[in-house]
Amino acid sequence: xxxxxxxxxxxxxxxxxxxxxxxxxxxxxxxxxxxxxxxxxxxxxxxxxxxxxxxxxxxxxxxxxxxxxxxxxxxxxxxxxxxxxxxxxxxxxxxxxxxxxxxxxxxxxxxxxxxxxxxxxxxxxxxxxxxxxxxxxxxxxxxxxxxxxxxxxxxxxxxxxxxxxxxxxxxxxxxxxxxxxxxxxxxxxxxxxxxxxxxxxxxxxxxxxxxxxxxxxxxxxxxxxxxxxxxxxxxxxxxxxxxxxxxxxxxxx
Amino acid sequence: xxxxxxxxxxxxxxxxxxxxxxxxxxxxxxxxxxxxxxxxxxxxxxxxxxxxxxxxxxxxxxxxxxxxxxxxxxxxxxxxxxxxxxxxxxxxxxxxxxxxxxxxxxxxxxxxxxxxxxxxxxxxxxxxxxxxxxxxxxxxxxxxxxxxxxxxxxxxxxxxxxxxxxxxxxxxxxxxxxxxxxxxxxxxxxxxxxxxxxxxxxxxxxxxxxxxxxxxxxxxxxxxxxxxxxxxxxxxxxxxxxxxxxxxxxxxx
Numbered sequence: 001x002x003x004x005x006x007x008x009x010x011x012x013x014x015x016x017x018x019x020x021x022x023x024x025x026x027x028x029x030x031x032x033x034x035x036x037x038x039x040x041x042x043x044x045x046x047x048x049x050x051x052x053x054x055x056x057x058x059x060x061x062x063x064x065x066x067x068x069x070x071x072x073x074x075x076x077x078x079x080x081x082x083x084x085x086x087x088x089x090x091x092x093x094x095x096x097x098x099x100x101x102x103x104x105x106x107x108x109x110x111x112x113x114x115x116x117x118x119x120x121x122x123x124x125x126x127x128x129x130x131x132x133x134x135x136x137x138x139x140x141x142x143x144x145x146x147x148x149x150x151x152x153x154x155x156x157x158x159x160x161x162x163x164x165x166x167x168x169x170x171x172x173x174x175x176x177x178x179x180x181x182x183x184x185x186x187x188x189x190x191x192x193x194x195x196x197x198x199x200x201x202x203x204x205x206x207x208x209x210x211x212x213x214x215x216x217x218x219x220x221x222x223x224x225x226x227x228x229x230x231x232x233x234x235x236x237x238x239x240x241x242x243x244x245x246x247x248x249x250x251x252x253x
Numbered sequence: 254x255x256x257x258x259x260x261x262x263x264x265x266x267x268x269x270x271x272x273x274x275x276x277x278x279x280x281x282x283x284x285x286x287x288x289x290x291x292x293x294x295x296x297x298x299x300x301x302x303x304x305x306x307x308x309x310x311x312x313x314x315x316x317x318x319x320x321x322x323x324x325x326x327x328x329x330x331x332x333x334x335x336x337x338x339x340x341x342x343x344x345x346x347x348x349x350x351x352x353x354x355x356x357x358x359x360x361x362x363x364x365x366x367x368x369x370x371x372x373x374x375x376x377x378x379x380x381x382x383x384x385x386x387x388x389x390x391x392x393x394x395x396x397x398x399x400x401x402x403x404x405x406x407x408x409x410x411x412x413x414x415x416x417x418x419x420x421x422x423x424x425x426x427x428x429x430x431x432x433x434x435x436x437x438x439x440x441x442x443x444x445x446x447x448x449x450x451x452x453x454x455x456x457x458x459x460x461x462x463x464x465x466x467x468x469x470x471x472x473x474x475x476x477x478x479x480x481x482x483x484x485x486x487x488x489x490x491x492x493x494x495x496x497x498x499x500x501x502x503x504x505x506x
Binding site: 030057061064 | 259311
């Protein structure tokens, strides 16, 4: 691996969010660029909500910017800045990447869910035919839900403290998939009759937070996933690990 | 020296220009950051004239941008984006840096001339008391002229194909320094009665260009400076070197 060098011809990628200090995208992308001899660099871009559209439009006007990764809290608002949206971005209603296309326009896409599914499959998790309970029906939850359905889960039940948000996501899914492929519904935050529990809520990120729901017993066969990246082990995963039912992965939220 | 690494906490500096591929600022600044253990990175930002103000304002709104270096063709327009201008930037009417101050405002400053003078002095050039002929009275020329005066040259004569530009810079200098410190005037592009010739015009950058004026004989004692960075040896410097009168430095244009 050669050292990362930046010169006047270097093309730019940015990871856009606020806060930004926690992101791992620059390390991951820059290692890829180095390993593949690509003269490009990814840098953190701390864009506040107050200046989101004007800052993004200014950055997108830079002639040497090739692409942007979008993270919290901007994934929904970034949709409006794309000239074209992928089918997945349209379904989810959010983007996690904006890429300049060959004509100079900007394509928005959403890989959060596909990335999670690919990671879970690489780690040996079973998805096809599984009954899944998903906690959290926000932006990340929407991306994950659509990806789980495309991965062939048999049933998906959504639970969110904001019951309207959970029902809205169910409706959104049913609009896009009126004939299946899976049963989709809202449900309480329990562990009855499920094979996989996935937390897409933010509960567990802040120090001192406990479980996203008052779970007591995890069956040894239950697969447990938390998409939170920090802390490395959330209270949910710690509890599940004790019960010998734990696995975890992250979806880059 | 540790390797350059970029993470979510890395602070950003940009070099703003169009074209941008030729700039050396990222290599220079990033080597400095590495050597001093500073978690910051400088990247090229190709900002076109058509989107200058909106792009710059968008970039300046990023919470993790600490400073910008401004180069061709934006040094004059960038003045209007600063909240405060240094005395030197006000005199020259252009900035080559914008820096975020402790209160979050943006300070514009102009170091092109001071950088050139420091470089010349480090290379053993004599400035104090010298009679100087300067070719070129544009933005870079203005920065250099003020810096030469502050370095104590005895006389400065300005020559530009645009005679109005040369006279305007003389007037500007006389406004700021009504009582000296040096004689300042316009003059033809000859070598009569001077100790130092400095080219601040762009003539010599493009392949096939010749001398910025039809000079024939260089005296061995004449000091010759060209602020053009590319090519490494301009026709002017090549001619002067043959005449055993050459030195050269660059001002980062």
